[in-house]
Amino acid sequence: MSVYPWHLPIWQRLEQAKADNHLHHALLFSGEEGCGNEAFLEAFANSLLCLKPADDGSACGQCRSCQVLISQAHPDFMAVKLLDDKQSILIDQIRELNYFLGLSRSYSLRRVVIIQPAERMNINAANSLLKSLEEPAADTHILLLTEHPALLLPTIRSRCQSVRLFLPTHQQALAWLQQHSLQHSVESLLETALGRPLAALALDSTDTLNHRTQWLAHLIQCLQGQGNITDISTQWEKFDKVQLLDWQFTWLKILLKQQAGDKNTPISPELRDLCAVLNQQRLFSMHDKLLELKKLSTHPLNPRLFVESMLILWQA
Numbered sequence: 001m002s003v004y005p006w007h008l009p010i011w012q013r014l015e016q017a018k019a020d021n022h023l024h025h026a027l028l029f030s031g032e033e034g035c036g037n038e039a040f041l042e043a044f045a046n047s048l049l050c051l052k053p054a055d056d057g058s059a060c061g062q063c064r065s066c067q068v069l070i071s072q073a074h075p076d077f078m079a080v081k082l083l084d085d086k087q088s089i090l091i092d093q094i095r096e097l098n099y100f101l102g103l104s105r106s107y108s109l110r111r112v113v114i115i116q117p118a119e120r121m122n123i124n125a126a127n128s129l130l131k132s133l134e135e136p137a138a139d140t141h142i143l144l145l146t147e148h149p150a151l152l153l154p155t156i157r158s159r160c161q162s163v164r165l166f167l168p169t170h171q172q173a174l175a176w177l178q179q180h181s182l183q184h185s186v187e188s189l190l191e192t193a194l195g196r197p198l199a200a201l202a203l204d205s206t207d208t209l210n211h212r213t214q215w216l217a218h219l220i221q222c223l224q225g226q227g228n229i230t231d232i233s234t235q236w237e238k239f240d241k242v243q244l245l246d247w248q249f250t251w252l253k254i255l256l257k258q259q260a261g262d263k264n265t266p267i268s269p270e271l272r273d274l275c276a277v278l279n280q281q282r283l284f285s286m287h288d289k290l291l292e293l294k295k296l297s298t299h300p301l302n303p304r305l306f307v308e309s310m311l312i313l314w315q316a
Contacts, residue, residue, distance in 0.1 A: 002043045002058070004036045004197075005176065006168030014044060014163070015057035024161035025136040028118070030149040031165030034199025040165060041114055041145050048141055049077060049108045065108045075106040080115045089115070091124040098128065101137050109139060116145035119152050126153045133159040173197040184209050188268060194250065211239070212247055216270055219248070222314040223277060229315065233307040241297045241306055245290060248310070252287050256280065289313050 003011050017023045031037045046059035050066055053059060059066050068074045078100050080093050097113060105111050115121070121129065132142065133156065144160060146152060168176070170190070176197050177186045182204050192212055193200035203209055215236065221227030236244065251271060258267055259280045267275065278286075293309060 003040060004168070006172045007036065007040045007165065010163060010165060011040070011044070011057070015047070018048070018057065023141065025140060026133050026142045026160040027144070027163050028149065028152070028157060028160035029143065029145045029163045029165055031145075031147065032167060032194075032196055033147055034193060034196030034202070035165065035167060036198050037145060037165045038116065041116070041143050045077065045112045045114055045143060048110045048112045049074065051108065074108070076108040076111045078113045080113065082117070082120060087120070088122040089120050089125050090122065091128050094121065094125040094128040098132050101132050101140055105139065111137065111140045113140075113142045114145070115142065118144035118146040118156075119148045121152075123153075126156055130155055130159070167195050168197060170195065173200070177201060180204075188213075191250070191254070191268060192247075213270075215244060215247060216251070218311070219314045220270065220274065222311050223274070225315065229308055229311045232311060233304045236307045237303040239307075241303065242294070244307070244310065245294050245297060248290055249287070252283055252290075256283050256287075259283070286313055 014023065014027075029037065029041060043058065046066065046069060047053055047057050049069060050059035051063040059069075061070075065074065065076075069077060078097060080089060080097055082089060083093070097115075101111065101113070103111075115129075136142075142160075144152075144156075149157060149162070167173075173190055173195060174186055177189065177200055180201060182189065182201075184204055186200075188209055189200035189203055190197070192209055193203055218227060218232045218236075222229065222232070251274070254267055254271060255275050255278060258275050290310070290313065293306070293313075296306070
């Protein structure tokens with residue numbers, strides 16, 4: 001089964017609903033990117049279309065339906081995604097989907113649709129989908145995937161059964177990552193990827209972790225009254241300002257959890273040093289000041305001055 005270990009409880013619950021003939025016609029899956037959620041939807045769609053599924057519900061991969069799906073020519077399956085160079089899912093795509101849902105099934109037991117990212121449907125496309133959600137065709141399942149369910153129309157959300165795809169536990173993510181050959185520390189990768197294992201794996205083949213480590217080292221220098229702010233800002237002025245801010249917000253969140261007594265959130269040795277120096281009041285103060293800076297992060301300000309402003313917060 002091509003389902004990640006942290007998804008198994010959801011998979012089993014959906015397969016039981018399918019076996020009991022209680023599976024909702026429209027399922028709204030929500031969860032963070034970098035956790036394999038797209039793979040989960042694809043595996044579940046395969047399961048719904050397979051003519052001879054295994055005992056655990058997974059697609060057999062051998063029947064006619066599975067073979068045609070592998071060739072990307074399945075007449076009972078449709079995927080609606082962002083078109084190239086488009087920022088939204090358009091109404092014409094949903095009109096095509098509505099027409100597709102009105103057709104007779106070819107040879108699968110069900111007709112299946114995946115819409116992702118669902119929150120990117122523009123208002124006209126979302127409204128066009130409502131009729132298919134309100135008056136579903138028989139043996140048809142619409143699977144929507146979103147990272148931001150609140151951005152969907154309330155009328156869309158109310159007509160779907162919500163399925164939350166939670167982040168894996170730290171131990172689950174750790175165990176999965178340890179099966180791969182990695183260049184960097186597993187703990188550092190997971191910390192950088194905010195606990196998302198597939199995002200952590202992708203980071204391992206980039207320079208992102210090295211950049212993040214260097215940036216933290218420079219912040220610590222400023223905190224300790226060392227290093228030259230002008231020299232450091234010159235090194236970072238061409239780097240993505242939002243990325244630099246997001247790293248700091250992540251570290252502050254981890255430090256605040258530690259000071260609140262959370263022993264389940266792993267902390268690197270460098271952050272442990274910070275935790276000993278910064279009290280809770282200072283952490284909250286820095287968080288608020290960084291939030292003010294973030295409002296300016298997309299403005300065409302002098303990049304060096306912007307980075308200097310961040311560094312000064314740590315030196316203050």
